Amino acid sequence: MVPSARVKICGLTRPSDMRAAVEAGAGYVGLVFFEKSPRHLALDTAREVALAAADGVAKVALTVNATDAQLDAICVAVPLDILQLHGSESPARVAAVQARYGLPVMKAVGVAGAEDLATLETYATVADMLLVDAKPPKNGALPGGNGLTFDWRLIAGRQWSRPWMLAGGLTAVNVAMAMEMTGARQVDVSSGVERAPGVKDPDKMQAFVDAAKGNVPCPKT
Ligand SMILES: O=C(O)c1ccccc1NCC(=O)[C@H](O)[C@H](O)COP(=O)(O)O
DSSP: OOOOOEEEEOOOOSHHHHHHHHHHTOSEEEEEEOTTSTTBOOHHHHHHHHHTSOTTSEEEEEESSOOHHHHHHHHHHSOOSEEEEOSOOOHHHHHHHHHHHOSOEEEEEEESSTTHHHHHHHHHTTOSEEEEEEOOOTTTOOSSOSOOOOOGGGGTTOOOSSOEEEOSSOOTTTHHHHHHHHOOSEEEESGGGEEETTEEOHHHHHHHHHHHHTOOOOOOO
């Protein structure tokens, strides 16, 4: 049987992109609040984009080392289901955010080598969900959303005590292989379904979801 994954499409910036992501079959949709990103949303735009999501699709706010004041403003303005912490937030900060907002927290952890596996174990004791992502290069790149993969063999067959999602450089072409190698049953994509930074491509989103869900066309007989 072909494995199937639940898909998160991250970095949606327009209501039309949100509708296309939902139509394609995304189960999670991500909104980026990080000013240096081409996917950054002002609060009023974020609300508009979030309201274009259908019921039952989990709306995720991605922040990077955000303060309580910044998170307060986001949570007041935007209907949300999950907070994704994509910076260097400590385990204690993860717990504090859970307690303050009463929302599930997904902690992103960058993986580049075996030493990063211990970090994943640490966050698995506190976060509601883990995002296992490629570690960003140290050249001023964004903390995520760089379209870079990591060596999937590092996490082959690993499980954590919390649900987890694979991210980093996934595309319609490589997602099935990534799922096979890692055992991931939730996957996250941003740049792999864009036509330009911050602009999603409906056909790429559909192709990605189909590949992740194993909806491969039947060969003609
Ligand atoms: O997307 C951004 O611009 C961004 C900025 C700051 C922190 C994280 C960011 N994105 C994270 C993601 O979109 C994904 O969760 C993940 O990193 C995969 O991205 P990609 O490799 O582009 O598929």
